[in-house]
Amino acid sequence: MYFGTLLLAWWLIAAASGPTAYANVQAFTGSIIGKLILFGYTWALLHHLVSGMRYFVWDLGYGFKANEREALTWGALIAGISLTVLVWIIAYAVGGGR
Amino acid sequence: MSGPSSMRTPLERVRGLGSAHTGTSDFWRQRLTAVAMTLLIVPVLVVILMLIGRNHAGAAQILGSIPIAIILLLFIVASTWHMKIGMQIVIEDYVHSEKVKLACVMANNFFCVAVALASIYAILKLSSGV
Missing domain, CATH: 1.10.287 (Helix Hairpins)
Structure with missing residues (x-):
């Protein structure tokens, strides 16, 4: 970040x-290295975003049960990866891989 | 001092506390900038995707347009502020030597302000078209 x-x-x-x-x-x-770093940064950023959204839920007083915390954490991991792949699919679709 | 009979409110008792002695203001600003970036992330990603495959002239033109420059300026202010607070919290929690902590917090401030001002300057320059 x-x-x-x-x-x-x-x-x-x-x-x-x-x-x-x-x-x-x-x-x-x-370059390959540049793309790898950018891909990693995209994932780090989007994971931080969705993972950080858990704090909005907690700040509002929800999601403190053990199973809810588990679900939120797994959800953030999966959503972060999904969004990263989605952004890169769009990137390749509009730019043809730069 | 602040037992059950105290008339001080919970808020009053936490004001001025915390390892930075600024109480809850960092907590609030961290949430404020987080919400701001949650709202800004989609427009920012759209801007970045718009620039893929364009040469310098095309990219400079897009980056200098008024709505895009404003979106990026808002995102830069929110993100550098958020990252300054976030890193400072990590430093304050894990660097136990008072002198090293002071140096780290200072370096963190310099880094974040430098990134912010360099980016803001670049966008303003692109916007003014020189």
């Missing part, structure tokens, strides 16, 4: 800097 924001910052700064800098970002995100 923490260092993934550096990728976001790098990408925005490159876009503001000019075509050469932006081409460097695209070369990175187009």
